[in-house]
Amino acid sequence: MPVPISPILRATLRCVPALLAFAAGLAVAQTVHEVGIREYRFEPAELRIKAGDAVRWSNREKRTSHxxxxxAEGGLESERMFPGESWQRTFDQRGRHDYQCGPHPEMKGVVLVEE
Structure with missing residues (x-):
């Protein structure tokens, strides 16, 4: 004779496949790419990444904030980064993402997001 299963146990067992799928998605690590800011330049100025990856900009200047x-994205802007500080953004949308420095608009860079 089969043992009866409580409604709570039944609901828990139904959730297990979804929880395993979620955990597997968490196991895929996001890649974080580095862009240094020094001598009034972004290094590298052009970066190719995969959708879902992140870019971290780090201010390596001695005195200047950036x-x-x-x-093109509504003027999305990081907070001011002072020497030694960084800012990170994840890119989920494919395409070309041109950027510049707020206080120094002659400083330009691009993130190219591929699948």
Missing amino acids: SVVFP
């Missing part, structure tokens, strides 16, 4: 602005 920010990262995406003019």
